[in-house]
Amino acid sequence: AQSVTQPDIHITVSEGASLELRCNYSYGATPYLFWYVQSPGQGLQLLLKYFSGDTLVQGIKGFEAEFKRSQSSFNLRKPSVHWSDAAEYFCAVGAWSPDKVIFGPGTSLSVIP
Amino acid sequence: NAGVTQTPKFRILKIGQSMTLQCTQDMNHNYMYWYRQDPGMGLKLIYYSVGAGITDKGEVPNGYNVSRSTTEDFPLRLELAAPSQTSVYFCASSTGVGETQYFGPGTRLLVL
Numbered sequence: 001a002q003s004v005t006q007p008d009i010h011i012t013v014s015e016g017a018s019l020e021l022r023c024n025y026s027y028g029a030t031p032y033l034f035w036y037v038q039s040p041g042q043g044l045q046l047l048l049k050y051f052s053g054d055t056l057v058q059g060i061k062g063f064e065a066e067f068k069r070s071q072s073s074f075n076l077r078k079p080s081v082h083w084s085d086a087a088e089y090f091c092a093v094g095a096w097s098p099d100k101v102i103f104g105p106g107t108s109l110s111v112i113p
Numbered sequence: 114n115a116g117v118t119q120t121p122k123f124r125i126l127k128i129g130q131s132m133t134l135q136c137t138q139d140m141n142h143n144y145m146y147w148y149r150q151d152p153g154m155g156l157k158l159i160y161y162s163v164g165a166g167i168t169d170k171g172e173v174p175n176g177y178n179v180s181r182s183t184t185e186d187f188p189l190r191l192e193l194a195a196p197s198q199t200s201v202y203f204c205a206s207s208t209g210v211g212e213t214q215y216f217g218p219g220t221r222l223l224v225l
Contacts, residue, residue, distance in 0.1 A: 043205075044156075044216040045216070049213065094211065097210060098146070106155060
């Protein structure tokens, strides 16, 4: 069955510390991959996406993600977290059909000043 | 450019009541989606549309209906509200399959 897991429900980091959010997927073929961020009371906003090519993808707000086919992972990273990064982060995977996009359960990030 | 707008922001319904959640986008996107978000569950697709006059079911369509008479609007209808429909509802749009989805701010619905 197709699925997306985000093993960490909640993560707390200090401002200025590095961050890695994990995403693992189970899919029939290599899907396209997304990371979205949701600030409190807001809709989701795309951080970055991967379709093919270079496995290290750069996104907005200083985020990057690395696709590792052998591990079926697409982890999100940021070298130095800012207080404004506190939000909910969703990994999503999909194929070439509108109803085949699967969202992970999300990871809530708290940032300590 | 307002993007994707949703109304209302919040609503309380009694069991058995009906309502329509409105969604409008001004980006001329062909694809539109309705999701529900429940705590710890991620987003589940309710219905989607690939263009005016074309709609299809997603993962959790039961208890909902949609229509797409124009490119801009994609309303979601709840006919007989049930407590299980308490959730946050998001509308989104995109230019096509695999493209970035742009989300509205959401509608929080409470069914009592």
